[in-house]
Amino acid sequence: MRAVVTLVRKDLANFLRNRASVSLTFLVPIALIYIFGWVFGLNQKDTGPVGIGLGLVDASGNPAAQKLVDALRADPAFRLITTVDQPGGTPRPLTEADLRPMIHDGRFRFAVVLPKDLIRTDSIGLHLQILSDPRNEIETQMVNGLLQKAIFSNVPELLGQSLQYRAKQYLGEERFQRFNRGIAETVTTAFGGDTTKVQHEIESGGLGLREVTSANPPAPRPADPSLRRIDTPAPAAAPAPGNAVVKPGGEDFFKRLVKIDQEQVVGKDVRSPLATRLVGGWAIMFLLFAVSGASAAFFDEQNAGLFQRLLSAPVTRAQLLWSRFLYGVILGLIQLTALFIAGRVLYGIDVFGHISNLLIVCTFAAAACASFGMFIAAVTPNAQAASGLSTFLVMVMSATGGAWYPMSLMPEFMQRIGKFTVVYWSMEGFAQVLWAGSSLAGLLPILGVLAGITIGVMAISIWRLNRKAIFE
Amino acid sequence: MLSLRSITKRYGALTALDQVSLEIGPGEFFGLLGPNGAGKSTLMSLVSGLRSPDAGRVAVDGAPVSPADAASRVAIGLVPQSIALYQELSAEQNLRIFGELYGLRGALLRERIAEGLAAVQLTERRREPVKHYSGGMQRRLNLIAALLHRPKLLLCDEPTVGVDPQSRNAIFDYLTALNRAGLTIIYSTHYMEEATRLCPRIAVIDHGRIHALGTLDELLTRLPFEEEIGFPATADTAPLAAQLADAGTVLTADGRHRFQPRPDFRLSAFYQRAESLGLPPRLFTAARPTLEAVFLHLTGRNLRE
Numbered sequence: 001m002r003a004v005v006t007l008v009r010k011d012l013a014n015f016l017r018n019r020a021s022v023s024l025t026f027l028v029p030i031a032l033i034y035i036f037g038w039v040f041g042l043n044q045k046d047t048g049p050v051g052i053g054l055g056l057v058d059a060s061g062n063p064a065a066q067k068l069v070d071a072l073r074a075d076p077a078f079r080l081i082t083t084v085d086q087p088g089g090t091p092r093p094l095t096e097a098d099l100r101p102m103i104h105d106g107r108f109r110f111a112v113v114l115p116k117d118l119i120r121t122d123s124i125g126l127h128l129q130i131l132s133d134p135r136n137e138i139e140t141q142m143v144n145g146l147l148q149k150a151i152f153s154n155v156p157e158l159l160g161q162s163l164q165y166r167a168k169q170y171l172g173e174e175r176f177q178r179f180n181r182g183i184a185e186t187v188t189t190a191f192g193g194d195t196t197k198v199q200h201e202i203e204s205g206g207l208g209l210r211e212v213t214s215a216n217p218p219a220p221r222p223a224d225p226s227l228r229r230i231d232t233p234a235p236a237a238a239p240a241p242g243n244a245v246v247k248p249g250g251e252d253f254f255k256r257l258v259k260i261d262q263e264q265v266v267g268k269d270v271r272s273p274l275a276t277r278l279v280g281g282w283a284i285m286f287l288l289f290a291v292s293g294a295s296a297a298f299f300d301e302q303n304a305g306l307f308q309r310l311l312s313a314p315v316t317r318a319q320l321l322w323s324r325f326l327y328g329v330i331l332g333l334i335q336l337t338a339l340f341i342a343g344r345v346l347y348g349i350d351v352f353g354h355i356s357n358l359l360i361v362c363t364f365a366a367a368a369c370a371s372f373g374m375f376i377a378a379v380t381p382n383a384q385a386a387s388g389l390s391t392f393l394v395m396v397m398s399a400t401g402g403a404w405y406p407m408s409l410m411p412e413f414m415q416r417i418g419k420f421t422v423v424y425w426s427m428e429g430f431a432q433v434l435w436a437g438s439s440l441a442g443l444l445p446i447l448g449v450l451a452g453i454t455i456g457v458m459a460i461s462i463w464r465l466n467r468k469a470i471f472e
Numbered sequence: 473m474l475s476l477r478s479i480t481k482r483y484g485a486l487t488a489l490d491q492v493s494l495e496i497g498p499g500e501f502f503g504l505l506g507p508n509g510a511g512k513s514t515l516m517s518l519v520s521g522l523r524s525p526d527a528g529r530v531a532v533d534g535a536p537v538s539p540a541d542a543a544s545r546v547a548i549g550l551v552p553q554s555i556a557l558y559q560e561l562s563a564e565q566n567l568r569i570f571g572e573l574y575g576l577r578g579a580l581l582r583e584r585i586a587e588g589l590a591a592v593q594l595t596e597r598r599r600e601p602v603k604h605y606s607g608g609m610q611r612r613l614n615l616i617a618a619l620l621h622r623p624k625l626l627l628c629d630e631p632t633v634g635v636d637p638q639s640r641n642a643i644f645d646y647l648t649a650l651n652r653a654g655l656t657i658i659y660s661t662h663y664m665e666e667a668t669r670l671c672p673r674i675a676v677i678d679h680g681r682i683h684a685l686g687t688l689d690e691l692l693t694r695l696p697f698e699e700e701i702g703f704p705a706t707a708d709t710a711p712l713a714a715q716l717a718d719a720g721t722v723l724t725a726d727g728r729h730r731f732q733p734r735p736d737f738r739l740s741a742f743y744q745r746a747e748s749l750g751l752p753p754r755l756f757t758a759a760r761p762t763l764e765a766v767f768l769h770l771t772g773r774n775l776r777e
Contacts, residue, residue, distance in 0.1 A: 305554030309617065312520040312550035313573040314542040 020384035028392045038414050039399045049142055049408040051415065053108030054078040055131075057096050060118035064161060064204065068114070068154045077146050081108055099131050103265040104436060106428065109133040110143050119162045125257040126151075126158050133266035135431050137277060139406040144262075151258055159257055164203055267435045275347035280430030281403030283339045284365060284423050285394065290335050291328045291373035292390030298324065299383035321374070321462055328370025329363065336362040354433045357440055361429035364450040368422045371457035378464035397421040425449045473498040473625055473656045474519060479528035481514050481680075488514040489525070490680040496658065498624075501651045503671030504660040505763060511680040512660040513553060516629045519658070520550040532625055546574065549623035551631045555610045556617075559603040563594050563613050566602060567620060574621035581620075588616035591646060608639025615643060619650070626650070628659045632666065644670060664763035676767055683770040691766045699758045700765065701731045701742060703751075712749050716742070723768075732765060 015021055036042075056072065058065055073080045083091035084098050094102075099111040113129035120127050130147060134140035168176040184199035270276050301307055310320060340358065343349040351358060376393070380386040398404060400414055401423025407415050418424050429446045432438040474496040481489040489511045496502045504512050517523045518530050521537045521544060530537045537544045557566050567585045576584060589595045592612035594605075602610060615631060628647070632640045647670065651657050661667055667674050668688060676684040676691065684691055697720070703709055705724050713722050713729050719742070720733040733739065739758075746756065 304559075305552040305556040306558070308517070308520075308522060308552045308554075309550065309556035309570070310573065311522050311539070312545055312548065312552075313570065314546050314575070315573055316542050317539070 018384065020382070020388050024388040024391070028388060032392065032395055035396055036399055039405060039410055049077045049139065049146070049406075050410070050412050051079045052077055052110065052139070052143060052408045053081055054143075055081045055094055055099050055102060055108050055111030056114075057082075057094050057099060057111070058114045059096060059116050060114040061116070062114075062118055062158070062161070064158050065114050065118060068151060068158075071150050071154045072112070072147075075146065075150060077143075100265050103131055103133045104438075105442060106133075106432060106436070109135060109139075110147070112147060119158065119165055120259065121165065124159075124162050124166050125259055126155055126162060127259045127261070129261045129263065131263045131265050133436070134264060134273075135267065135277060135435055136402075136406045136408075137274065139408050142409070148260070151260070155258060160202075161204065162257075269437075270435060271350055272348045275343060276349050276434050277431075279340065279343045279347075279349055280427040280434070281398070281401075281423070283336055283430065284369070284401075284426040285398045285403050286339065287332050287335055287366065287369045287426075288372060288394040288397065288422070289390075291332060291369045292376055292386070292394060294324075294328055294331060294370075295373040295377040295390065296383040296386050298377040299386060303383075317466065318462075321465060324377075325367075325370050325374055325458065328373050329366045332366025332369050333359075333362055336366060349434065351434070354437060357433045357438070357443060358430075360440065360447065361426070361433055361443060361450075364447050364454070365422070365426035365429060367454045368426065368450045368457070371454045371461065372422055374461035374465070375457050378461040378468065397423045400424075402427060422450070422453055425453065473500070473533060474658070475529075475531045475534075476515075476519070477529045477531075479515075479518060479525045479530065481511075481518060481523065481525050488680050489518070492528070492677075492680070492682055494675065494682065494685070496656065498656055499651070499654050500673060501647075501657045501659065501671050503667035503674035504658060504677055505662070505664060505667045505674050505767070506660075506677035507662050510662075510678045512662075512677060513629055514680075515677070516550070516627050516658070516660055519625075520548055520627055521545040546621065547624045549618035549621065549626045551615050551618045551626065551628045553629040553631075553633060555607075555614050557602045557610060557613060560601055562599045562601055563589060563605075564598045566613065567617060570617045571620040576621060584620045584622075588620060592616055592642070606636075606639075607634055608636050608642075611635045611639060612643060612646075615646070624656060626655055626657045628657060630661055631659075632661075632663075664767070668763055674763070676763075676770055678767075678771040684766065688763065691763065692761060694766055695732075695761050695769055696735045697733050697761065699739070700761050701733075701739070702757045702759060703729050703731075703755045705729050708749075709751060709755070712746055712751060715745055715749075732761070 015025075054072065056069060058069055069080075069082075072078055082094055084094050084102070085091050096113050096115075099113070103109060103111060109132060111131040113131065115127060115129060117127050128151060130144070132140060132143070164176075164180075167179065171179060180199050180202050181195070183202055184195045187193070187198050188195045267273060267276075301310075307320070311317065337359075340349065340351045340362075344351040372393075373390075376386050376390045380389050400410070400418040401407075401421035402418060403423050407418050407424070410418070425446055429443060429450065432443055432446060436442075474494070476492055476494040479489050479492045480487065492511075492515065504515065506512050514523070518525050519532075519537065521530075521539055521541070524538055524540075532544070532547050535544055535547075537548070558569070561569075564585060567588060568581065571581045571584060585598075586595070589598050592609075592615065594609060594613060594616075597605070597609070602613065605613065611631065611634075615628075618626060626647075632643055635643065644666075647657060647659070659667070659670055673685070673687055674691060675682050684694055703712075705713070705727050709729065713724070713731075716722050716731050719737045720731055723730045723732070731742070733742065743753065743756075746753070
C-alpha cells in the first residue's frame with residue numbers, strides 16, 4: 001500500500017510540475033465551457049438568431065406594407081438590407097433583379113419581395129415571395145418561421161384591403177360604397193366617431209375601429225388565462241376528456257390567406273444537400289487537427305537535435321520554415337481531397353462537378369491551416385503545450401466559425417469573432433463551390449481573405465520562430 | 473584549416489566562450505577536452521555555422537563561416553552530440569535526405585551511401601527503421617550522415633555518449649582511418665581516455681576559456697610533478713595520507729589515494745615516511761600523470777564534475 005501511495009504521489013508531483021498538463025486539465029476546459037456558453041447562447045436571455053442579413057424589396061407601392069417592413073426592421077433577428085451601393089458609392093433601392101445575384105454571391109442568404117400584386121386579385125389574401133439560400137438547414141428553418149410570424153402578425157390591414165378589393169369586384173362600385181357606408185354607420189352608431197373617417201379606414205383595409213379607439217381608448221381587458229406565449233411552458237392542466245388533442249386551426253387559415261412563394265436561389269440542384277452542407281465544416285476541423293499534429297513534429301526534430309544537423313548543411317532557417325509550411329499545405333491538400341472523395345463515395349456529394357475550383361479552395365484553406373500550425377509551433381515552448389493550445393484553438397475556431405452551429409444563432413460579437421477564423425472562411429469557400437457552384441471570380445474575395453490570413457499568420461510565426469531558440 | 477580569432481559568445485549574463493583563439497591545421501586530429509558546460513558544444517556550433525559569435529571571427533580555409541551563409545558550411549560535417557536521425561525512416565532513407573541537402577544526387581549519392589553503410593557495417597540492415605537499431609548502430613549511422621558529402625573538416629561533438637565499448641572502438645578505428653586519409657577532425661569530449669587515444673593535439677577548455685593547448689607531452693609538462701604515487705585508501709594508510717598534506721596534493725577516489733608531490737619534494741622522503749609507518753613498498757605504484765591531473769592542476773576541478 002505504501003508503494004502505491006508513493007507512486008500516486010509521484011504521478012501527482014509530475015502532473016503538477018507540468019504546466020501544460022495542468023492548464024489542459026483545468027483552465028482549458030473552463031475556458032472552453034465559457035466560450036461555448038456564448039456560442040450556444042447559454043449566457044443570453046434571448047437565444048434567437050441575431051443580425052441575419054435580409055434583403056427586402058417593396059414593389060407593392062402599398063402604404064400598409066410599410067408596417068410589415070417596419071416590423072422586420074425592428075426584429076433583432078434581421079439586418080434589413082433595402083439598398084445597394086452603385087458604382088459611384090451612392091446607394092439606390094434594391095430591386096427584385098438585384099436579389100438573386102446578391103444571394104448567389106453570399107451578400108445575404110434571405111430576401112423578401114412584396115410584389116406589385118401583394119394584394120391578390122384572384123382570391124382573398126396576400127401574395128409574397130421569399131428567396132433563400134438554405135445553406136444552413138437550422139438557420140433556414142428558423143428564418144422561415146420568423147418571417148412567417150412577422151408576416152402573419154402584421155398583415156390584418158393588407159388582408160382587409162384584399163377583402164375590400166374582392167368585395168368591390170363582386171358587388172360593383174355603387175353597392176360596395178353603400179356596403180362600406182353601412183358598416184361605418186353601424187360602427188359610429190355603436191362606438192361614436194366620424195362616419196367618413198371610419199369608412200375611409202375600412203376602405204384602407206382596417207376595421208374602422210382605430211378612428212373610434214383613438215378618441216375613446218377601451219379599458220384593458222384582463223388576460224385570458226388560457227392564452228400564453230408559445231415559448232413559455234404550459235401550466236399543468238387536467239387532461240382533456242378522452243385525451244383529445246386539439247390542433248390549432250388558425251395557422252392553416254392564415255396560410256390559405258397569405259400565399260408565400262418560396263424560391264431557393266442557391267443549391268437547388270445539389271444532390272446531397274445535407275452532406276454538402278456539413279462536409280466543409282468537418283473537413284476543415286479535421287484539417288486543423290492534422291496540421292496541429294504536424295506542428296508538434298517541430299519539437300520532436302528540435303529535441304532530437306535534427307535542426308543542428310539540418311542547419312549545419314547548406315540549408316537556411318527560412319528554407320526550413322517554408323519547407324515545413326509547404327509540407328503542411330501538401331498534407332492538408334491530400335487530407336481535404338481524401339475527405340471530399342469520401343464524401344462523394346459515401347454521400348454522393350458532387351465533388352467532381354466542381355473539381356478545379358474545389359482544389360483551389362482546398363489549397364488556400366490548407367495554406368491557411370498550415371500557417372496556423374506554424375503559429376502554434378512559434379508561440380509554444382514544447383510539444384505538450386503545442387498540443388494543448390492547438391486543441392483549444394481548433395475547438396474555439398470550429399465553434400465560433402460555424403462548423404458546429406449556425407453563426408446567426410450566436411451573439412453578434414461572437415459572429416464578429418467567428419469571421420476572423422480560418423474555419424469560417426474555409427467553410428464559406430467550400431459552400432460557395434459545392435453549394436452555390438460559384439465561378440472562380442466569385443471565389444476571389446474568399447480566396448483573398450484566406451491568403452491574407454496565411455500571409456499575416458506566417459509573418460507572425462516566422463518572426464517568432466526566428467526569435468526563439470528552437471534552432472539552437 | 474580552421475581559424476578562430478578572439479571568439480566570444482554570450483547567452484544573456486553567461487559568457488559561454490571568452491576570447492577563444494585557435495588555429496587547427498589540415499589533417500589534424502584535434503581534441504577539445506573539458507567537462508560538461510565548459511563551452512565545447514558552443515564552440516562546435518560556432519564552427520559549424522549554427523550560431524554567430526558576439527565577437528571574433530571563425531574561418532574555414534580562410535572563408536568566414538556564419539549562419540547567414542549556407543554555402544560556407546559545405547566544407548564542414550557535423551556529428552551532433554544527440555542522435556540526429558529520423559527514427560521512423562531507414563538508414564538508407566536518412567542518408568539519402570542528408571546527402572541531397574548537400575547537393576548529392578543519383579549514382580554518386582547511391583555510391584556514397586553504400587560506402588558509408590559498408591564502413592560502419594550497416595549494409596545488411598539498411599532498410600530497417602532506425603528506431604530498431606541498437607544505440608551503437610545509431611551512433612555509427614549518426615557519424616556516417618556527416619560524411620556523405622566528403623567534408624574537409626569533421627566536427628565530432630561527444631560522438632560516443634552512451635555507446636558500448638565495441639561500438640566505441642569501431643567508431644575510433646573509423647575516425648582514425650579517416651584522419652589518416654587526410655580528413656581534419658575536431659573531437660570534443662570529456663573523457664580524457666578518448667582525447668589521449670585519438671588526438672595528438674589537445675585543448676583543455678573550461679568556463680569558456682582555453683587553459684592549455686598542445687600535445688599530451690606538452691600538457692604534462694605543465695604539471696609540477698613527473699610522477700604520482702598511488703596507494704590504497706585504508707585505515708592503515710590514513711596516517712600517511714595525512715602526513716603528505718604538507719608535501720603535495722593527495723586525491724582520494726575509488727578507494728585509492730593519489731599523491732602528487734610538490735616539485736621540491738623528494739620521492740625518497742615519501743618512502744621513508746611510509747617505512748616509518750610500517751607500510752610495505754608493494755602497496756605503492758608510481759605512474760605517469762594523466763590529462764585529468766593536468767585538468768585538475770589548470771582548472772582546480774575534476775573533468776567529471
